[in-house]
Amino acid sequence: MPVLSILIVLPLVGAIVVGLLPRHRTELVYPIALAMSIPPLAAALHILWYFNAGDASFQFGEHIVLVESFGISWTLAVDGISLFMVVLTALLFPISIAASHSITDRAKTYMVLMLILETGVLGVFLSLDLFVFFAFFEIVLIPMYLLISMWGSENRAYASLKFVLFTAVGSAFLLASIVALGVLTGEQLGTLVNFDFRNMLSVEFSSTTELALFVGFAIAFAIKIPLFPFHTWLPDAHTEAPTAGSVILAGVLLKMGTYGFLRFNLTLFPQAAVDLAIPLAILGVIGIVYGAAVAIVQPDIKRLIAYSSVSHMGFIVLGTFALTTQGLSGSVVLMISHGLTTGALFLLIGMVYERTHTRKIADYGGLAKVMPVYAGIFLFSAFASAGLPGLSGFIGEFTILIGAYLSLPVLTIIAGSGVILAAIYLLWAYERVFTGPVTNSKLEGLKDLGFREVAILAPLIVLIIGIGVYPKPVFDRVEPSVEIILDRIEAETEFEVPEFARVSDLVDIDYEAEREVSDHDDGEEG
């Protein structure tokens, strides 16, 4: 049965149900919305459960032809790369809906928009028809725009408009490239135009067209990530967005860019990907260092976390364009982990914002004394985001650093400094907000996190530790799909994946042998 289509449609059904709730029964909105966001999570977990790990091909495939003459079809599938993005989306939405308990004005519209946003995002990660992909890629703008412009704080109008226009410029190039690609595929396929991703794999390009198409896709995804020069929309969007909006924006929307690079840029245009790998990696590294450096001096805690996202996404770009198995699988893991850690951080900031209605770091001081549990969880998430070993951030960042070094040594060393800057901005922020005596009298009476709030954060914390301690299941599912991309790049171009960049040619240690060697020494010597 078409489980992927069900997964996409479920949130929409939820949105309609919430939409139809009687206007005066406002107290029903929150519980129903939360209830409606659970089925997609169940479906996603079902997919995760039945996704057979080793197999790299597209699974749960569905294909319905929509418009014959224009080669558009409802093609859905999931593979190692998109699997965890779907699960992350399905997980973050119930959590962020649960966290928007305090939204009262126009709560119904708020929940409807959130659920529509979920459909959009799921659509992006699941659809393999470029036309439908673009439709979902752009439809996500409206709910996010409305969330920011209707529930944001002071200059929300400017921030929301800036958010839409930046992304829209990107999607303009994307649309042009998709149309060109569709036409090219159509010509080489005999039909007039075709947007099916799998047919596009067999299309030959001249090098200039391939480069042009690559750049078209790359601009859209670079703005979405956001990559260094296009990032100025992110801090504004985050500072103005409501808590749930920020969680989704950071947790999932940014991943559409990096997912796009992996799914489309690397796979469809291997030669261009190889040629432009270094410049893009450079931009990524600039993003790492620049994002972290600017984060240090941010007065507003949300802007600080926003810039930290720029830095983390820089890591992912570096990992992607190192073109090694470790780099790619590391970036997928870091995508997941960044979703969890930054999601947790934004939830936390939201919770304290509900109490104090200010995000300025200067307004806080000595919060740990007043809200110890809150301080503990915040520190935990901060360290997870800074890449402390044993937590998910480290797995991603470490694998990327090791993997990227194989092909981009100098860049990776510079990127390594990002680890230091991350510690600086997070700990300095923690110090000014949490430690020291309680400076602001208003903070005295604050109530620590309630059971509900901890319950919201619990799944994120468990996953952060889980992936940090035992990431093997994630890697097993991601690696095959990543290897296919590298095989295709190696086949299509004369790019040679560096030594050790393949998991297969890693030295596998058999521990029994070591035991005999050492026994043999002692025996003879003893």
Place this chain on the structure above:
Amino acid sequence: MAETIVFIIFAAVALVGAIGMVTASNSVYSAMGLLTTMFSLAVMYLLLDAPFVAVVQVIIYAGAVMTLFLFVIMMIGVDKSDAYGAQLPIQRAMTAVVAAGFFAAVALAGRAVWVTGSSAFGRPNLYGSAEAVADEIFGTWTVVFLSIVMLLTIAAIGTIALAYFHLGSTEEEASR
């Protein structure tokens, strides 16, 4: 040979009339200029063996339309001030250039041959007598003839809607 002479005379008259209409300071003189052009065109039609059209031209155009024009000019009142003279000389030069440009474009398009259509289906020496034209109108063009009804209805309704003016009635929408 006679035809050519007649053509040349009346072509000149038409052109003079047209230019007179454009450059006349007083709008009544413009109207007169247009009238002369119309009459000379009627003669042209006679030259082109299209008597019915000539007659229609004279009766409808010269007769009804121009008189309506004169009537409205009189009603609105002839004020010299708005003659074309009030503009800057360069504007006049510019419009002359535009008009000449337009003419040149069309002339250039047709410099080699104007009529490239085939006269295979045409009757050799066509004479546009009333019967021929009527035969065609009430044969092929009947539907069009009927659709003219719509056009004229609109003209009637429109005129009433726009210009019907109770002298005494309070204009309720005047303020809008």
Place this chain on the structure above:
Amino acid sequence: MQNASFLPVAFEVIQLAGALLVLLVGVIAGKQRRVWAPIAGVTFLASAGAGVLQWRAVSEGSGGFFFSTQELEIMRSPMVVMDGLSAFAAIVLGLVGFVALLGSWDLVASLGKRSSEFVALTLLAVAGLHMMTVTPNLVVIFIGLETASISFYVLAGFIRGSRKSDESALKYFLLGSLASAMFLYGVALTFAATGSLSIYGVNSIRDFFSITIITEPGILLAGLALMFVGLFFKISAAPFHQWAPDVYQGAPSGAVGLMAAGVKIAGFAALARIFIGGFVSQTDVWVPIVAVVAAISMIVGTTMALVQTDLKRLLAYSGVAHSGYLLAAMVGGIRGIPPMWFYVSTYAFMIVGAFTIVSVVCGPASTAAPIDSFKGLAKRSPEMGWLLAIIMFGMSGMPFFAGFVGKVFAFVVAGEAGYMWLVVIGTLTTVVGFAFYLRVVSGIFSSGDDDDREIDPSLSARFAIVISAVATVLFGIVPWPLLDVVREALPF
């Protein structure tokens, strides 16, 4: 009319009958509008029904050319052609006319005695518009063009005494007739070049080009150019668009919806008929030029819309941009007609809906609709706020709204025809489009200042807006039914 059945001209006849009936009853019933109001509504729906019958007849293969009285064998050029194009145009014009009538009902109600004249004029205008699409004869297209234009000149100036309304009427009239004269001169030159006035039939343009190759195409090209001028003016493509903003602003808001929508539908249908139906052998001449005009329209339309402060002028300029996108579809030739139809029909509903909201918010006969008066609309009336937002999103080309499907298909077709540079300009101007559409939307949802005049749209206006919003969303999410229909809406 022995050999001509009634069906092909059913649309015009019903409209004419309806108009005359409305006038008659209007005179008799006088003040009570209730009496003749349904007649107008029924007329529109009946003509749409006639369109459906035509469509079914065409799809059963009994479409074709219809001659007037004379015997068959000496009949050379047909006056009426019943094909997919004209049938679909009938359906769309009928429905859009009906919705526009509902939308303009507040205006009609406020016109007192003259309201019957207003409604009659709209009926006849729509008839004229359809005449442009149903006939292969160029002169008759001109006549249809003139019929529609004259009635729209009157509609534009219907609010007597209002300086802006008069100004827009006179401007529309002078420029309109100038453009029509140019169009007619084009027809004359084409007549000289091809020896025929009709696209189909015995001595038709198509036959002419199938047998002869013109060595000196000068006059033919001049003719085509001039016909293009006339039609570009009508669909307000740049640089022939300058009339649109002033006329849309000056004309009473209630009437502008139909004017904007109708003219585009008929204009593009005529373009398709003449240039894709008729002058198909000159494609490699006019297509690049249409592409350039399309690009100019997109750029001029969006950039100027960006700086507008009046919503009606903004909608006018966005109309110019939309003409650019539609012309991009035309660039694709015969393959471009289905996307063009999808785009223009959904755009028609949106523009009618938009202007109805303008008339509801700023008054039916208003000649100014500053964007600031829409600030905080969601607070004053959430329903109007959301509906306008939906229409704005639809027009901006957001996915899952009708505008998107039409626009992207137009780009695909243009891309296929090899005009990728046009597609790139199209996508970038769409972004500029987002800017000004979303500025309106952000105004709607912003906490507007004290302007909390209550808005109570009449039932019919609300019904019209809802229909257009539903159409925008429905054809965005489920475009396939319309796409299948549109695929057959081709000229012979």
Place this chain on the structure above:
Amino acid sequence: MSLTVTWFLLLGAALFSIGVAGVLIRRNALVMFMSIELMLNAVTLTFVAVSKDLGLIEGQVAAVFVMVVAAAEVTIGLAIIVAVFRTRSSANVDELAEMKG
């Protein structure tokens, strides 16, 4: 030299261009309108000339219909001009510039 259709067509084009000039130069709406009528007359002349040359009666039929349309146009045009005159007491076109930008 014999009288060929080209002469007539050239005359038509000339009159048309003068009409265009008239529309651009004159500031009085009425005269502008008269220039447009002149353009229509020029087109009628072209129609008749071509129909004579090709021997096709449609040209003359078209001419007739054009005249009818022109007549309808005149009535509406004058009605608008009268309406404008009533509100502004002048038919000067340059004053009609309240809407711009």
Place this chain on the structure above:
Amino acid sequence: MTDLLWLVVALPLLGAVINLLFGKRIGEPISGWLAFGFVAISWAIAVPATLSFVTGSGHTETIYLFSWIPAIGVDAAILWDPLSALMTMIVTGIGSLIHLYSIGYMRGDERYPRFFAFMNLFIASMMILVLAANYAVMFVGWELVGLSSYLLISFWFTKPSAAAAGKKAFIVNRIGDWGFIVALMIIFISFGTFDFHTVFASAPTAITVGTATAITLLLFVGAAGKSAQLPLHIWLPDAMEGPTPVSALIHAATMVTAGVFMIARSAVLFEMAPVAGAIVAVVGTATALLAALIAISQTDIKKVLAYSTISQLGYMVLGVGVGAYTAGIFHLTTHAFFKALLFLGAGSVIHAMADEQDMRKMGGLRKNMPITFITMGAAWLAISGIFPFSGFWSKDEILAATFAKGGGFILLWGVGLLVALLTAFYMTRLFVMTFLGKPRWSGDVQPHESPATMTIPLVVLGFFTVSVGLINTPVRLAFEHFLESSFEGVAHIEALTFGSFSILATVALVVAVVGIAWAWPKYNTDELPAEDGKFWQRSLLAFGVDEIYGRTIVAPGKKASEWAADSMDPKVIDGAAHGIGRGISGFGSVLGKMQTGQVRGYAGVLAVAGAILIIVFVVVGGGF
């Protein structure tokens, strides 16, 4: 018995989790004892496995737990060999003693359970570091240890200086970790794996000397960060903000020695890079000298011990630098005992003096705190390198090895001797100012001996301070034999003849005695000598190293990020974006000007456009 070893890591971790989550309910003393219990059990588990090495029956083995990061072939595995056994003994042994001590010391603190949670977390992290079978897992332990030191240093976070000190420690450690990561990158690109055994086995063939030097130097950067060597030593003195048991456990005995342990563990690589070894030795000596020079002028008792630790670490680094790994580890072991004892003694003094840490307000505590006096006396003699005590043996071995290396190392040996002199001087100064001379504390303070839970660890440590040196006297190099199998790949430094060793030993002894003799009378007087010379002032301020870093790195860094935040983003990038926006709308308004509202204007445009269109059509259509 080695298959239970993973419990050594798991138990303290479990203890940490329990105390963290249920600390409040468990309440004060019990959570302390619980934590102590877990560490003691881990120690007990490790003892038999260690004894197996002593009796020669044990053998090095790598225990595979689970595959951690398959992408880079990293498995969670334990490497059990004499070196890790020794470190486990030190960490869990001294750890449990310090836990016992803290039960008393931390009584009455409102966040008592959290303290023990963090202490257990530290033990667990240190165990991961020590037992790691590959560099990646070691790095995990490496950073987790940094985390626990952050948590413990800023334990009293209400004090802004404590929070700042914690942050500073973590960031400086992170700078070191950056070097460590880069080393890991090079290791991975050269070997394709992080597993110690495979790396060391294939090192000579797989990599050139250049790569080895690069790896080792970068590893040393990591070690410098952790063991507070010269460039990155600034965090250790500030770390004294943390409670004294923390200083004892982390900043004396265990964590800071991780750097030395890591160098010892990578002995094979260091052997391949003699240049790196030399650099390490020089840096070690320089650090020792600088730290000693600062220590002599400090007035805060804990600051003196902190700088003394840095100095002693310099010695150990010198030891491993010159290739005498066993000597380095031996000194590490002895230092762990007597430095822990010194810190705990200082802790009990501070505890008794109601948290007074300034030595100038102490004096004459001999009578009030006899046990502390005796045990600290033993530690004082040990650290100064007096004959029977452990410090003498381990320090001399390092100096002897340095001397044996010959060449330039003789100079290092000389500086080593000078540092030994200074060490003796400042330790005596500390000892005398605290316990002898006239009591200088104000009236309301009644110093009294610490309770049993605090004095028992002092005594136990005192015993070890005296005895542990004897296990590796030149007569019976038992210690060397014990570690031999860990360093089998490493070339042995030819042992000095007994004669030359004893000469060097006596020279060192003389230097130590001179140091004591120089300091004893100076400070054993009623009023203390005025230490206000220019040198003293600058030494007191640690030669302004902090300010230099502040000016050269922190300030410009802050300015750069402020520039980026205030001008780059809003002005340059946003400026460009707004510029494009304004450009488009500007273009729009320019076009707007053409929309004059004049009908004739529009007609003009119409006519001109019409003409142009005709011409274009004719040209395109081939009319000409």
